[in-house]
Amino acid sequence: xxxxxxxxxxxxxxxxxxxxxxxxVRECRDLAQRALSEWFxxxxxxxxxxxxxxxxxxxxxxxxxxxxxxxxxxxxxxxxDGRLWVQVSDTNPVRPRPHGRHHAGAPSGHGLYLLERxxxxxxxxxxxxGKAVWxxxxxxGRPDVPDAT
Numbered sequence: 001x002x003x004x005x006x007x008x009x010x011x012x013x014x015x016x017x018x019x020x021x022x023x024x025v026r027e028c029r030d031l032a033q034r035a036l037s038e039w040f041x042x043x044x045x046x047x048x049x050x051x052x053x054x055x056x057x058x059x060x061x062x063x064x065x066x067x068x069x070x071x072x073x074x075x076x077x078x079x080x081d082g083r084l085w086v087q088v089s090d091t092n093p094v095r096p097r098p099h100g101r102h103h104a105g106a107p108s109g110h111g112l113y114l115l116e117r118x119x120x121x122x123x124x125x126x127x128x129x130g131k132a133v134w135x136x137x138x139x140x141g142r143p144d145v146p147d148a149t
Contacts, residue, residue: 001112004018004019004027004031004075005017005019005075006014010018012039012078012079012080013076013077013078013079014031014035014075014076014077014078015074015075015076015077016028016031016075016076017073017074017075017090018072018074018075020071022066024062024066024072025059025062025063025066027103028058028062028072028075028088029055029058029059029062031075031077032054032055032058032075032077032086033035033055034083034149035077036051036054036055036081036139039079039084039139040079040084040139050084050137050138050139051139053118053137054084054086054137054139056114056118057086057114057115057118057119057135057137058075058086058088060073060111060114060115060137061086061088061111061115061133061135062088063111064096064111064112064133065088065089065090065133066090068092068094068096070090070091070092071090071091071129072088072089073089073090073091073130074087074088074089074131074132075088076088076089076132076134077085082138082139083120083137083138083139084137084139085136085138086134086135086136086137087132087133087134088132088134089127089129089130089131089132090130090131090132090133091125091129091130092130092131093130093131093132095124095131096111096112096124096133097112098112098113114120115135115144118137119135119136119137120136120137120138121135121136122133122134122135122136123135138141
């Protein structure tokens with residue numbers, strides 16, 4: 001697998017064209033980790049809220065796209081006023097939906113439940129090549145890192 005191709009990047013925005021392959025989940029989590037560290041500081045830093053949640057949700061949404069949606073082909077990350085907005089586009093137009101009631105002891109099926117519990121908001125929009133699942137999380141970061149808008 002070749003790596004992701006940067007489509008756009010700025011002080012508050014990242015867009016990546018993803019390569020096909022089994023490593024796409026790890027790759028997206030790594031890309032999100034780098035952006036979050038740059039924008040909000042390192043995970044585990046005192047006062048830093050929701051970075052780990054954001055990384056977990058990136059993994060869940062990309063995994064869901066990979067397993068159920070076809071081929072994830074784009075990752076978008078935007079930072080604005082203490083919020084992180086993430087979008088994952090894949091080739092399947094079918095909206096994500098729960099497959100029955102959530103069971104904590106089940107080996108899989110936790111992605112949408114986690115989105116509901118951890119994201120400030122989430123949704124799905126049609127795209128020319130399938131759909132995009134997006135979510136927002138509130139992230140309190142370092143006060144010395146200004147929001148470049």
